[in-house]
Amino acid sequence: MNAGNPSRAITAGIAAYAVGSRFDALPEQVRQETVRAFLNWLGCTLGGSREEASVRAAAAIAMVPMGAQARLIGHARRADMGGAAFINCLSSSALAFDDTHLATVTHPTGPVAASLLAYAETTPVSGAEFLNALALGIEIQCRMSNVLLMPPAMPNLSLYITGITGPIGAAVALGRLMGFDERRLRWTIGLAATQAAGIRATHGSMAGIVVPAFGARAGVFAAQLAASGIDCSEDALEAPRGFVDIFTSGADLGHAVEGLGTRFELLANAYKPYPAGIVIHAAIDACLEIVKQLPAGAEMGSARLSVNPLTLALTDRRHPATPFEAQISLYHWAAHVFLRREAGTAALHPAEVADPAIAALRDRITATGDDTLARDEAVAEMLLTDGTRMRAHVPHARGGVSRPMTDAELEAKFLTQALGVMPQDATAALLTALRVIPETTDIDGAIGNLLDAAGCNAGEA
Amino acid sequence: MNAGNPSRAITAGIAAYAVGSRFDALPEQVRQETVRAFLNWLGCTLGGSREEASVRAAAAIAMVPMGAQARLIGHARRADMGGAAFINCLSSSALAFDDTHLATVTHPTGPVAASLLAYAETTPVSGAEFLNALALGIEIQCRMSNVLLMPPAMPNLSLYITGITGPIGAAVALGRLMGFDERRLRWTIGLAATQAAGIRATHGSMAGIVVPAFGARAGVFAAQLAASGIDCSEDALEAPRGFVDIFTSGADLGHAVEGLGTRFELLANAYKPYPAGIVIHAAIDACLEIVKQLPAGAEMGSARLSVNPLTLALTDRRHPATPFEAQISLYHWAAHVFLRREAGTAALHPAEVADPAIAALRDRITATGDDTLARDEAVAEMLLTDGTRMRAHVPHARGGVSRPMTDAELEAKFLTQALGVMPQDATAALLTALRVIPETTDIDGAIGNLLDAAGCNAGEA
Numbered sequence: 017m018n019a020g021n022p023s024r025a026i027t028a029g030i031a032a033y034a035v036g037s038r039f040d041a042l043p044e045q046v047r048q049e050t051v052r053a054f055l056n057w058l059g060c061t062l063g064g065s066r067e068e069a070s071v072r073a074a075a076a077i078a079m080v081p082m083g084a085q086a087r088l089i090g091h092a093r094r095a096d097m098g099g100a101a102f103i104n105c106l107s108s109s110a111l112a113f114d115d116t117h118l119a120t121v122t123h124p125t126g127p128v129a130a131s132l133l134a135y136a137e138t139t140p141v142s143g144a145e146f147l148n149a150l151a152l153g154i155e156i157q158c159r160m161s162n163v164l165l166m167p168p169a170m171p172n173l174s175l176y177i178t179g180i181t182g183p184i185g186a187a188v189a190l191g192r193l194m195g196f197d198e199r200r201l202r203w204t205i206g207l208a209a210t211q212a213a214g215i216r217a218t219h220g221s222m223a224g225i226v227v228p229a230f231g232a233r234a235g236v237f238a239a240q241l242a243a244s245g246i247d248c249s250e251d252a253l254e255a256p257r258g259f260v261d262i263f264t265s266g267a268d269l270g271h272a273v274e275g276l277g278t279r280f281e282l283l284a285n286a287y288k289p290y291p292a293g294i295v296i297h298a299a300i301d302a303c304l305e306i307v308k309q310l311p312a313g314a315e316m317g318s319a320r321l322s323v324n325p326l327t328l329a330l331t332d333r334r335h336p337a338t339p340f341e342a343q344i345s346l347y348h349w350a351a352h353v354f355l356r357r358e359a360g361t362a363a364l365h366p367a368e369v370a371d372p373a374i375a376a377l378r379d380r381i382t383a384t385g386d387d388t389l390a391r392d393e394a395v396a397e398m399l400l401t402d403g404t405r406m407r408a409h410v411p412h413a414r415g416g417v418s419r420p421m422t423d424a425e426l427e428a429k430f431l432t433q434a435l436g437v438m439p440q441d442a443t444a445a446l447l448t449a450l451r452v453i454p455e456t457t458d459i460d461g462a463i464g465n466l467l468d469a470a471g472c473n474a475g476e477a
Numbered sequence: 478m479n480a481g482n483p484s485r486a487i488t489a490g491i492a493a494y495a496v497g498s499r500f501d502a503l504p505e506q507v508r509q510e511t512v513r514a515f516l517n518w519l520g521c522t523l524g525g526s527r528e529e530a531s532v533r534a535a536a537a538i539a540m541v542p543m544g545a546q547a548r549l550i551g552h553a554r555r556a557d558m559g560g561a562a563f564i565n566c567l568s569s570s571a572l573a574f575d576d577t578h579l580a581t582v583t584h585p586t587g588p589v590a591a592s593l594l595a596y597a598e599t600t601p602v603s604g605a606e607f608l609n610a611l612a613l614g615i616e617i618q619c620r621m622s623n624v625l626l627m628p629p630a631m632p633n634l635s636l637y638i639t640g641i642t643g644p645i646g647a648a649v650a651l652g653r654l655m656g657f658d659e660r661r662l663r664w665t666i667g668l669a670a671t672q673a674a675g676i677r678a679t680h681g682s683m684a685g686i687v688v689p690a691f692g693a694r695a696g697v698f699a700a701q702l703a704a705s706g707i708d709c710s711e712d713a714l715e716a717p718r719g720f721v722d723i724f725t726s727g728a729d730l731g732h733a734v735e736g737l738g739t740r741f742e743l744l745a746n747a748y749k750p751y752p753a754g755i756v757i758h759a760a761i762d763a764c765l766e767i768v769k770q771l772p773a774g775a776e777m778g779s780a781r782l783s784v785n786p787l788t789l790a791l792t793d794r795r796h797p798a799t800p801f802e803a804q805i806s807l808y809h810w811a812a813h814v815f816l817r818r819e820a821g822t823a824a825l826h827p828a829e830v831a832d833p834a835i836a837a838l839r840d841r842i843t844a845t846g847d848d849t850l851a852r853d854e855a856v857a858e859m860l861l862t863d864g865t866r867m868r869a870h871v872p873h874a875r876g877g878v879s880r881p882m883t884d885a886e887l888e889a890k891f892l893t894q895a896l897g898v899m900p901q902d903a904t905a906a907l908l909t910a911l912r913v914i915p916e917t918t919d920i921d922g923a924i925g926n927l928l929d930a931a932g933c934n935a936g937e938a
Contacts, residue, residue, distance in 0.1 A: 072706045174723035179671065206679065210640070210688055213674035213695075217719035218667065223709035226702065227671055230695075234674075241687065245533045248684035258678035262635035263723075 026163075027253045029273040030156055031201035034192045037277075039148035039454070046280050047454065050151040052423070055430055055450050056115055056287045057108050057125040062470055063433025064110030065090025069222040073229070074103050086134035087464070090437050090471035097134045098236040101186070105130035106229035111361060112343040113433070116294040117285045118391055118416060120161035120177055121330075124285060127182035127232040128153030128189045134236065135190055136460045143456030149189040151282060157185025158281040160253070162271035163260060169267040173329070179214020179227035180263065184253075186235025191242065199250065200242050206252030207238035209259035220333070220341040287426055289415040290359045293344040295327040298394035298413035303353040305408035306398050315401040316354050318380045321346065322395040325385030334378055339364040350396070351377035392416040434470070442469035487624075488714045490734040491617055492662035495653045498738075500609035500915065507741050508915065511612040513884070516891055516911050517576055517748045518569050518586040519550075523931055524894025525571030526551025530683040534690070535564050547595035548925070551898050551932035558595045559697040562647070566591035567690035570639075572822060573804040574894070577755040578746045579852055579877060581622035581638055582791075585746060588643035588693040589614030589650045595697065596651055597921045604917030610650040612743055618646025619742040621714070623732035624721060630728040634790070640675020640688040641724065645714075647696025652703065660711065661703050667713030668699035670720035681794070681802040748887060750876040751820045754805040756788040759855035759874035764814035766869035767859050776862040777815050779841045782807065783856040786846030795839055800825040811857070812838035853877040895931070903930035 039047065064070055065088075074091045086100035087093070089107060094100070105126040108114050114123045132149050135141070160181040165171040187208035191201045211234035214227040242248075253259045253272070260267050290300050299321050327346065336342040342349075342364055351374045352363040362368060389395070392413040398406045412418040421429070427447060434443045446466040449456070456462045500508065525531055526549075535552045547561030548554070550568060555561070566587040569575050575584045593610050596602070621642040626632045648669035652662045672695035675688040703709075714720045714733070721728050751761050760782050788807065797803040803810075803825055812835045813824040823829060850856070853874040859867045873879040882890070888908060895904045907927040910917070917923045 069707060073702060172723060174718040176671070203682075203684070206682075207684055207687070210637070210676045210679045210684060211674045211691055213672045215671045215713065215719050215723050217710050217713050217716035217722075218671045219710075221664075221667075221709045222707045223664070223668055223671060223713075226668070226707060230672055234691075241534060246530060246683045246687060248682045249678050249680075252676065252678050252684075255678035257635040258676050261678075262633060262676050 024254050024269050025251065026269050026272040027202050027205050027251045028198070029276070030188060030205060030253075031198040033273070033276045034152055034156075034188050034201055035198050037148055037152050037192065039144040039151070042148070042151060043280070046151060046282060047147065049282060049285070050147045050154070051450070051453055052287070052426055053115055053125045053154060053282075053285060054129060054147070054150060054453065056426055057129045058450065059430035059433040060111065060113045061089050061104050061108040061130075062437050063113060064107040065437055065471060067107070067110035069225055070103065070107045070110050072222070073106050073226065086137040087467060089467055092471045097138060098233045098240070100134040101130040101232040101236045102229045104133065105232035106225055109225045109228050111291045111364070112293060113288055113291040115285050115287050117158045117161060117281065118294060119284060120158065120165045121294060122158055122161040122181060123178045123228055124154040124157040124182075124185060125150070126228045127178065127186040127235055128157065130232045131186040131190050131236050132193060133459075135193055137464065140458045140461070141193060143453040143459050143462070145193060146459045147454060149193045152192055153185040153189025154282045154285060155276075155280060156188050157181045158285065159272050160184050162281065163267050163269060164264045166268075166271060169264045172263055174216055175263060176214030176216045176218060176227045179231045180212045182228055182231025183208035183211050183234035183238060186232050187238040190235060190239040194239060194243060196242065202250040203246070203248040204238050204242040206248030206250070207241050207246065208235050209252045210248070211238065212259060219344055220336070220338065222340060224340055284417055286415055286417050287421050287429070289421060289425070289429070291343065291361050291364060292349050292359070293331050295324070295391060296331055296344070296346050296349050297415060298392050298410045299323055299327065299346060299396060300349050300353055300359045301410040301413050302394045302396035302408040303350050304359060305410065306396055306406050307353060307357045309406065314404070316377065316380065317399045317401045318382070319350060319354065319396060319398045321350060321381065321383040322386045322389060323383060324389045324391045324393065325387050326391055327394075328383055328385040332383065335375060336369055339366060339369055342369045346383055347378040347381050348374065350381050354398075392418065438470045442466050485715055485730050486712065487730050487733040488663050488666050488712045489659070490737070491649060491666060491714075492659040494734070494737045495613055495617075495649050495662055496659050498609055498613050498653065500605040500612070503609070503612060504741070507612060507743060508608065510743055510746070511608045511615070512911070512914055513748070513887055514576055514586045514615060514743075514746060515590055515608070515611060515914065517887055518590045519911065520891035520894040521572065521574045522550050522565050522569040522591075523898050524574060525568040526898055526932060528568070528571035530686055531564065531568045531571050533683070534567050534687065547598040548928060550928055553932045558599060559694045559701070561595040562591040562693040562697045563690045565594065566693035567686055570686045570689050572752045572825070573754060574749055574752040576746050576748050578619045578622060578742065579755060580745060581619065581626045582755060583619055583622040583642060584639045584689055585615040585618040585643075585646060586611070587689045588639065588647040588696055589618065591693045592647040592651050592697045593654060594920075596654055598925065601919045601922070602654060604914040604920050604923070606654060607920045608915060610654045613653055614646040614650025615743045615746060616737075616741060617649050618642045619746065620733050621645050623742065624728050624730060625725045627729075627732055630725045633724055635677055636724060637675030637677045637679060637688045640692045641673045643689055643692025644669035644672050644695035644699060647693050648699040651696060651700040655700060655704060657703065663711040664707070664709040665699050665703040667709030667711070668702050668707065669696050670713045671709070672699065673720060680805055681797070681799065683801065685801055745878055747876055747878050748882050748890070750882060750886070750890070752804065752822050752825060753810050753820070754792050756785070756852060757792055757805070757807050757810050758876060759853050759871045760784055760788065760807060760857060761810050761814055761820045762871040762875050763855045763857035763869040764811050765820060766871065767857055767867050768814060768818045770867060775865070777838065777841065778860045778862045779843070780811065780815065780857060780859045782811060782842065782844040783847045783850060784844060785850045785852045785854065786848050787852060788855075789844055789846040793844065796836060797830055800827060800830055803830045807844055808839040808842050809835065811842050815859075853879065899931045903927050
């Protein structure tokens with residue numbers, strides 16, 4: 017360990033940056049992107065709040081006669097801060113519609129926003145303070161993901177990275193909002209780092225959407241313990257036998273701190289147009305391009321997809337048994353697009369997942385990994401039953417950082433999800449409030465009542 | 478992955494064993510050892526409940542207006558089940574006096590007993606059911622530690638193993654007590670495995686005693702989520718990119734299930750006579766042997782300790798700054814024994830840790846790792862200022878499985894700790910109740926009121 021090199025002291029470096037961070041000191045683009053991240057997250061949380069996993073988890077939380085610190089969005093229930101952060105993060109990923117830092121497949125906003133919003137119900141927080149902490153948590157979470165997964169690290173494919181780095185992002189953001197000094201922030205980071213957890217084998221079950229939520233809850237608990245004076249080693253990230261050591265080897269700690277405040281990993285975070293695993297998006301785009309050109313009555317004989325090898329490594333699941341497995345099945349999405357000519361939440365209905373026509377199509381699709389293709393790139397080739405061959409090459413998936421969703425597209429995505437659980441007038445008022453979040457003096461005062469309109473008729477026990 | 482080999486299906490194997498487990502089917506020795514484990518744990522929990530970390534963490538839990546499901550032992554407070562499991566597990570390790578599975582340095586009873594006892598306050602549980610679940614959780618936790626750390630696995634020294642396998646032990650035990658079927662137990666195990674966390678770099682701070690407590694809380698939450706129908710992949714332990722994959726490579730999964738019900742890893746669990754890191758115990762014994770023979774007025778010139786290399790790897794900390802660091806400082810314990818001629822909790826008083834006379838002695842001690850020495854073996858050599866040389870070789874540390882504490886020693890340890898926080902009559906009644914735990918029809922009915930006598934005058938806000 018090169019203890020003499022200050023760039024190795026990343027726990028202290030992050031804490032020092034956090035204490036000095038201010039929303040009005042962030043570049044304009046970062047401020048805008050933070051607002052967009054929150055808008056996207058809140059829509060996903062509303063849209064996912066009626067999913068079975070969210071309903072069941074809220075029932076688990078409600079088994080405990082908890083306090084009523086914060087709302088479970090869309091559930092007409094309240095819980096303690098950690099429980100609310102847990103449920104709201106869970107809802108936001110329930111439809112796999114949340115944001116993604118593609119380089120590491122981290123979904124950073126969930127653990128951070130859910131933790132901060134729960135806290136904002138217990139103490140008045142201005143929009144600028146809230147967004148500054150949100151930007152901070154997203155930034156640190158993505159950077160720690162880079163440390164573990166980007167070269168020269170030897171990445172561990174078992175890591176469910178949002179569960180691993182989510183506690184740290186949530187904890188440092190919450191600690192900032194709670195006004196911790198640098199020393200307490202270092203404890204907080206350590207208390208979060210030692211709760212970092214999540215295995216990729218949970219994917220394809222409800223547990224797969226619970227892992228980021230565990231991260232939110234762990235981050236909140238870390239800040240609560242540090243607030244009560246539970247201390248921790250002050251270099252838990254980089255210490256021998258610490259956070260980095262446990263999950264990887266050969267990591268470059270510079271990813272964590274170099275350029276903090278001037279170079280923003282948050283700008284590499286993107287919003288999904290489709291509720292599918294992010295690495296499938298380019299293939300979905302390619303399939304959509306082909307179906308747009310299909311002559312009427314055309315039938316698929318077979319199809320071949322070429323994708324980045326990571327896509328295949330993560331989504332090579334031919335016949336999903338559940339909607340959760342379908343979210344991350346490359347074959348299911350391609351079959352759905354070829355048959356239904358769209359790529360929305362209908363692909364995840366249990367009836368669609370079980371449809372024999374879809375299953376038959378999945379069997380006629382082959383997929384190959386091609387390491388000359390980028391992660392947001394794909395090629396689809398189709399042979400029609402009449403012998404016609406079609407081909408589409410998508411160099412950059414829609415919604416990625418090279419081809420981002422516009423504000424209008426993002427607001428449309430928000431409205432679609434919010435209107436599923438909220439009255440129209442409250443939805444419109446909520447969107448208006450979100451547009452001026454940076455000027456809000458009390459975020460819960462501005463949006464809390466409107467969020468209570470979600471789920472008011474949820475009918476849960 | 479050798480999916481055709483049934484011994485690989487360890488998640489299912491553990492669940493099947495758990496469902497079929499019954500206290501009266503356990504060998505007599507295992508039943509006795511389980512009672513001893515609980516006695517030792519409860520004494521440690523009482524004894525540790527006034528430690529600063531426990532008081533602070535209880536304050537963190539109390540920040541939340543939680544429910545009153547279960548007691549925080551020694552705190553005159555109640556919390557939700559997960560919070561109570563957290564605090565009671567934390568207290569039990571606060572003085573590093575809890576039990577140890579030496580082969581893996583796992584402290585198995587804490588996460589399991591704390592979770593089960595909290596549950597027993599919400600639903601009547603017989604002594605036999607309780608002890609059966611306790612034996613089950615200890616057994617599975619130690620076996621999963623073996624999977625990760627014993628040959629042929631390549632052990633990861635960053636693992637804080639009680640935090641890693643504790644959630645699994647606690648969850649499977651609690652799921653058994655809650656009457657889960659095999660499928661739900663497999664979910665429970667997976668939901669615990671994906672929360673497995675803990676870095677060794679927390680050692681030496683309060684966070685070091687919090688990690689096992691995180692494990693207890695995670696185990697409780699896993700069972701609560703599974704009870705509400707949150708499902709999980711049913712092979713999360715052994716699946717590719719699952720629990721075993723994330724933490725090690727080359728593991729033998731047979732450690733988890735081979736001989737379940739006939740060979741008991743629980744019998745390799747032992748109780749500490751000294752509140753020190755377990756790997757220091759043989760050295761303490763050797764130092765105690767020398768000081769017993771010291772002539773009056775003898776002064777140490779220098780000393781040399783020879784220990785198993787693991788001891789040195791984990792406790793090579795010459796000048797501890799805090800009691801937590803002192804617990805795991807080989808030099809501090811040797812210096813304390815040489816100067817004070819005893820090895821009790823007095824070694825951990827802040828004044829003792831800071832004493833210049835102790836510091837001076839630590840500087841005159843050298844330690845070397847010797848891989849011909851077993852983990853419970855040590856040699857101490859001392860050169861007195863008058864030139865006399867003394868030497869003690871301890872082949873097996875006191876308290877280890879080769880030289881276990883007697884029932885009388887264990888009860889004396891319990892009384893010392895309990896009397897620190899409870900009235901004498903309640904302490905005596907509690908010990909009497911613990912002796913007949915296997916015949917108890919309602920464990921909380923039998924010991925709950927007595928435990929409420931602990932901390933009734935704690936004076937916490």
